[in-house]
Amino acid sequence: MKKTSIKDIALRAGVSLTTVSIVVNGRAKQMNISESMTLKILDLAKEMNYTPNQFAKGLRTGKTNTIGLIVDDISNYFFGNLAKIIEEEADKLGYTVMFCSSENDEGKSRNLLNMLVDKQMDGYIIAPTLSMLPEISKMIKMNKPLVLIDRFYEHLETNYVIIDNANASFEGVEYLIKKGHKRIVLLTNDTEQLQMQQRLEGYKKGLEQYNLPWEESLVKKIPFGMSKSKLVKEIKKNLKDVEAKIDAIFFTSNNLGISGLEALRDLDIKIPEDVSVICFDDNDLFRLGMPRMTVISQPIKALAKKAVKTLIKQINQEQNKEEHIVLPTSLIERASVRTIS
Amino acid sequence: MKKTSIKDIALRAGVSLTTVSIVVNGRAKQMNISESMTLKILDLAKEMNYTPNQFAKGLRTGKTNTIGLIVDDISNYFFGNLAKIIEEEADKLGYTVMFCSSENDEGKSRNLLNMLVDKQMDGYIIAPTLSMLPEISKMIKMNKPLVLIDRFYEHLETNYVIIDNANASFEGVEYLIKKGHKRIVLLTNDTEQLQMQQRLEGYKKGLEQYNLPWEESLVKKIPFGMSKSKLVKEIKKNLKDVEAKIDAIFFTSNNLGISGLEALRDLDIKIPEDVSVICFDDNDLFRLGMPRMTVISQPIKALAKKAVKTLIKQINQEQNKEEHIVLPTSLIERASVRTIS
């Protein structure tokens, strides 16, 4: 049982391919096809269970109605939710989404990109890793619709939608300081990625503004891309030597926070009695774990919606210059920070 | 700057399209193309940055090297991880994955299915909702490679890979009973989906085997597809009337467990002092929340791998009959169940 094609319909309707093509593409009216013929063809199409062959269509028109999405890790809370909403939004506009996880793997990232370009997505939403820069530049030169999300490259002219990382981080540190914390560990990743740099900036600025000394030893940089169990070990190692002399820890990501909690538990350090904790990103564990975490929450829904909207605008060539969208975060106060008097 | 095609290469190499096609598809040897020509073409292809046009290829061969994956919700812990591993495995075998979330929405599910079929995936991995049955039957009749995951239809001959739900649930109940619990609430979804039915069966069998009375009022069925906040409310409502007279609660899914914990906290019911708790599925909250949850963990990795393997086998027509794969779960003992003496 083969798929019915436009030809089959034309044959049975006794008209030409063109007529059928026009009708099934909903352009009967503007092409002045007779009502009766239109109806007849539509009926036939339904009866014969016609669906257009996307390859032929794509080959002909170059459009796929598909957008490619590359994130670090689809199983991660932040990206999973992002992906979900992007899919929902895209769906509303008649697009489907092809997801890929880059796994923060240099090689894989670039392959993915090439593969997606191969498959001729109509556009791309990408949480870029550093190694993607050459590929992404190339795509921009080729005029591929593209929006970066969560992070961007400083010297690349392109659409992006991100959060105000530096300010978010500043607010976190400020909050801790106002609660009387002085010695604050920033537990972050050892990466050049801009968003992490900016979170570090915000931390510095916070200390500065409140005349707290900058101490190199309080900034702990963990290598990127470790397995969960390794990460826990690494955090423990980093925490051990400062443990006794700190007031608070600021985890700069979801993953760091989750493994950080595990590490603290293993070390039998109590939150917030022994040390206050604040995390970037929110999730079920932070929301409901004990104690409930005070977090800096990203506007996931808004990020996703803006990204899709911007991309589609670009695809439809309704955009005249790059959009740089920076969304605010919100600090959600819960129970992981004590007051020091 | 247009994409280079096989034609461009042929032109510059001074040979025909055919020769180029053969070479770039790695069939030079078996077609006896001269070594020098092969090399020349390959070099040219690289230099000109050739990548095949997937539409043309697809149109011609009918293959896409893409598999479609439909899950309830990509942002859910279980499905997110499943999706990630499926993608990894597929990638190893040269396939890419197109994900969609069905949102458990009857209408959307069927649209998705049709859309994926439209896009001519080479095969499909589906966590089916009940409403998909007609579409899925149709696909099977059309001989589309297909494997169901997480659940299946009892009377449909098809590949599936699932866990032994009834036994998993039985083991959970047995564990509680052996710890001295007698009045066990099963908090589950109000759905016909087979896996939930089987979890109910397992619960019943557990009670039976240990001569505990079956009480209708201890089985709480929550409607499917609620928002998180509604779900919490609903669980609270269901728990209130039995609260004082129960020993333990068995949540039959990730989502129910998460919102269940929130509900219990709101009601100020302490785990495990006031009530013991056990959950289906594992996640960061269960693993690290307070108290750490005793759970029935699904072998996500194995499920994903088996699903991909089975599907690819079917795509390659190396399969002679349906595979029904049932994987065991494991009970992870943590701290949410007390011993009653």
Next chain:
DNA sequence: ATGAAAGCGCTAACAG
């Protein structure tokens, strides 16, 4: 050992 040509299903320019 290589080339010519047909055709996959569809769209759009042009013709009538």
Next chain:
DNA sequence: CTGTTAGCGCTTTCAT
């Protein structure tokens, strides 16, 4: 108002 035709890029059969 509808039909004819060319061509998107690729693979494959058949011919040489």
